[in-house]
Amino acid sequence: MHTHLSDHLSAERLAALADDELTTSEAAHVTSCPPCAADLAAHRRLLARAREEGQIPSVPLTRWETLAPQLAAAGLIRRRALRWPVRIAAALVLAAGGALFGRYTATPRVVAQASVGADNIDDSMPIFRSAAEALATLNRAERDYRHASAYLVAQNPETTVSDRRDAYRARLAALDEVAQATAAGLQEVPNDPVLNQYYLSTVGARNATLRQLKGALPVGFRLERY
Amino acid sequence: MNTDDELVRRAIAGDERAMRQLWSLHAPRIDALVRRLVPDPDRAADVAQEVWIQIFRALPSFRGDSQFATWAHRIAVNGTLNAIRRAKRVDFAEAGGPVQEDTVAVEPDDEAPFVRASIIEAANRLAPGARTVFVLHDIEGYTHEEIAESLGITPGGSKSQLFKARAKLKRWLAHLVDGKTRDAHTPV
Numbered sequence: 111m112h113t114h115l116s117d118h119l120s121a122e123r124l125a126a127l128a129d130d131e132l133t134t135s136e137a138a139h140v141t142s143c144p145p146c147a148a149d150l151a152a153h154r155r156l157l158a159r160a161r162e163e164g165q166i167p168s169v170p171l172t173r174w175e176t177l178a179p180q181l182a183a184a185g186l187i188r189r190r191a192l193r194w195p196v197r198i199a200a201a202l203v204l205a206a207g208g209a210l211f212g213r214y215t216a217t218p219r220v221v222a223q224a225s226v227g228a229d230n231i232d233d234s235m236p237i238f239r240s241a242a243e244a245l246a247t248l249n250r251a252e253r254d255y256r257h258a259s260a261y262l263v264a265q266n267p268e269t270t271v272s273d274r275r276d277a278y279r280a281r282l283a284a285l286d287e288v289a290q291a292t293a294a295g296l297q298e299v300p301n302d303p304v305l306n307q308y309y310l311s312t313v314g315a316r317n318a319t320l321r322q323l324k325g326a327l328p329v330g331f332r333l334e335r336y
Numbered sequence: 337m338n339t340d341d342e343l344v345r346r347a348i349a350g351d352e353r354a355m356r357q358l359w360s361l362h363a364p365r366i367d368a369l370v371r372r373l374v375p376d377p378d379r380a381a382d383v384a385q386e387v388w389i390q391i392f393r394a395l396p397s398f399r400g401d402s403q404f405a406t407w408a409h410r411i412a413v414n415g416t417l418n419a420i421r422r423a424k425r426v427d428f429a430e431a432g433g434p435v436q437e438d439t440v441a442v443e444p445d446d447e448a449p450f451v452r453a454s455i456i457e458a459a460n461r462l463a464p465g466a467r468t469v470f471v472l473h474d475i476e477g478y479t480h481e482e483i484a485e486s487l488g489i490t491p492g493g494s495k496s497q498l499f500k501a502r503a504k505l506k507r508w509l510a511h512l513v514d515g516k517t518r519d520a521h522t523p524v
Contacts, residue, residue, distance in 0.1 A: 125502035126495070152513040153506055156455065159513075160474040163452040167364030168371060171384040174356050180385070181355065186392045188350025 119146050128153035179294040248307065278323035285316040340404040348395050355392060362405055366391075366412045372471045373416045375460040379423070387415040413472065414486055420464065451512050458508045459501075466501040473498050 119127070119136060127150055132140060140147045181187045238244040292309040299305065340361070346354035367384045374380040391408050398407055459467050468487065472478045473494070480491040480498075487494070506513065 121503040121507075122496075122499040125499040125506065128502060148514065149506070152510070153502060155513045156502065156506055156509065157474055159448060159451045160455055160470075161477070162448065163372075163455060164475040164477055166368070166452070168368035170363035171367040171371060171377075171381045172359070172363055172388055174359060177359065177385060177388055178352065178356070180389055181352075181392055184389060184393065186350065186389075187352045187355065 118143065119149075121149075124149045124153055128157040175290070175293060176297065178290060245307070249311075275323060278319050281319050282316060282323065285312050285319065288312045289316060341400060344395060344398055344400075344404055347392065358404070359388060362408055363388075365405065366408060369409065369412050369471075369476060370416050372456060372459070372475060373413075373468060374420065383416055383419040386419060387412045390415045409476075413476070413478070417468065417486055420468070451509075454509055454512055455505065458505050461508075462501050462504060466497045466504075469494050469497040470501040470505070474502070 117139065119139065123136075124146065127136070140150055178187065238247065289309060289312045292305050292312060295305045296302065296309060340358070343354045343358050343361075347358055366387065370384040370387060371377075371380050374383050391411050394411055398404065459470055462470060465487075469483055472483045472486070473480065478486075480494040483489075483494045484491045
């Protein structure tokens with residue numbers, strides 16, 4: 111019973127009363143005891159602010175770009191199977207890129223041997239004297255490949271505009287996956303030249319394909335999603 | 337079928353766009369919970385990532401009896417508590433623990449956002465078990481029965497930890513929540 115001013119409510123009981131009902135005797139005490147009334151009010155203010163805090167969202171701690179590769183590795187994200195023309199195109203790009211990167215990453219000894227035996231090498235085989243030269247060649251090859259692919263698609267009389275749009279969409283989906291995978295790899299090894307080049311090439315190819323897809327849309331249509 | 341149900345259905349099938357949308361809709365609350373329970377920012381980011389993988393892994397068991405937000409929040413609570421247990425081997429049954437008894441260094445201010453931030457800062461100085469009960473009950477709105485089940489303690493134990501935590505917080509934050517200056521009050 112807390113009927114006398116000297117019988118203050120304990121600190122823990124006051125804390126409990128922040129969201130609990132006072133007994134009759136406690137209510138009588140609090141009414142006549144300003145210190146206990148003030149403590150109880152303070153507890154209720156504290157609880158009200160804590161409850162408000164629970165309703166306030168915060169900036170996420172996670173990033174989808176980091177989370178998605180882990181979900182994919184766990185088999186929770188199921189990638190759509192690529193259509194066979196896209197698979198072939200992807201294989202060609204990877205093979206061409208791989209060959210060029212192989213040369214780029216070759217040791218100086220190998221390059222030197224190639225220079226010595228240059229007379230015996232087909233004229234079409236490039237010989238690089240620096241990484242910058244190799245990268246410039248790679249960028250040219252990638253650009254030429256894109257243009258050649260676009261030309262072949264455009265010249266194919268059996269390819270309708272609708273087919274081209276489908277092809278562009280399928281390519282964009284594939285490029286998105288490659289960009290995501292290389293971006294995830296770059297988070298592990300930010301300075302890796304091979305991953306960097308693949309990432310930049312993929313983003314470049316993606317932008318070019320987006321432009322092509324926009325060009326294949328009927329007049330007056332805007333591309334909002336693909 | 338509401339938006340979440342449709343997204344859940346597609347996410348279970350492995351549709352990345354649906355999963356991303358679910359994450360985008362619910363990460364602000366789920367990640368806020370992890371941040372409140374795990375004060376260290378780097379550790380909190382790791383735990384939040386683990387929690388999201390657990391949520392997506394458990395999606396097929398979501399029956400739609402409750403809101404997706406409620407279901408995911410519960411998984412986040414348990415996932416975070418498990419991560420804390422693994423990392424620090426906290427004994428949640430233990431009420432006490434070393435805490436600093438000085439007041440939290442904050443400037444007097446009546447602004448609600450400032451008081452809320454001060455509460456979080458002060459709660460981070462509670463013993464881990466007391467902090468967990470305070471965050472889950474007073475901030476996240478769980479009942480003592482739910483908290484007891486998650487922590488493997490009794491509802492009475494949960495209440496005891498909460499009241500001690502509130503009493504400490506009220507003492508530390510007296511300059512922010514007390515209505516007026518008055519003489520010292522010695523409870524029995």
